[in-house]
Amino acid sequence: MVLIEAIIKPFKLDDVKDALEELGAGGMTFTEVLHSGQPRHKGRSFGDTSRDVDLAPKIKVEIAVPDHLAERIVEAICVHGTAGRNEDGKIIVQELNGAVRIRTGELDADALS
Template sequence: MKKIEAIIKPFKLDDVKDRLDEVGIHGMTVSEVKGFGRGGGKAPIYPGAEYIVDFVPRVKVEIVVPDELVHTAIEAITDASRTGHVGDGKIFVLPVDEAIRIRTGESGPDALS
């Protein structure tokens, strides 16, 4: 099993959710996050002043999938969240040693569905 964390632009969340649903991946955890990458944020100019906003708003989507669905999930997230502009986001894939459904006690991949 793998945990996939995707940091995406907030307005792309519904597209990512719909695309994951289309490929059979249901359920996710979503968090509002802030951060910056190589660009270092943005520098808006207001009348009489310029200031740096170091952190830009993003959404973090977290899913855990069986190994055989990792590439399908990555492709779905990438296709749905890509705008072609700077700041489209990042995807991280981490190993998951165990998953347990609290209600039933199911474990491993059975706990994911």
């Protein structure tokens, strides 16, 4: 099993979600986040810090999938999550040690379906 985390532009959310659903992926989590990329110019002050940071609104996609689906999920995010511009986002794939469905106690791959 793997955990796939992707940072995408907000306007690509529906395209990515639809593509993942077509692959049979379920149990996706989408979170609004602020992303700090490579600084190119002075940004705004954040909180009470004296540092300037560039923050852009993004969507974080999280999905745990069996190993055999991972490559297709990553490819779908790449195809449907790009706008062909800088800062399109990133994808991180991590090995997942386990999963538990809280309601039933099902473990690992059974908890993901």
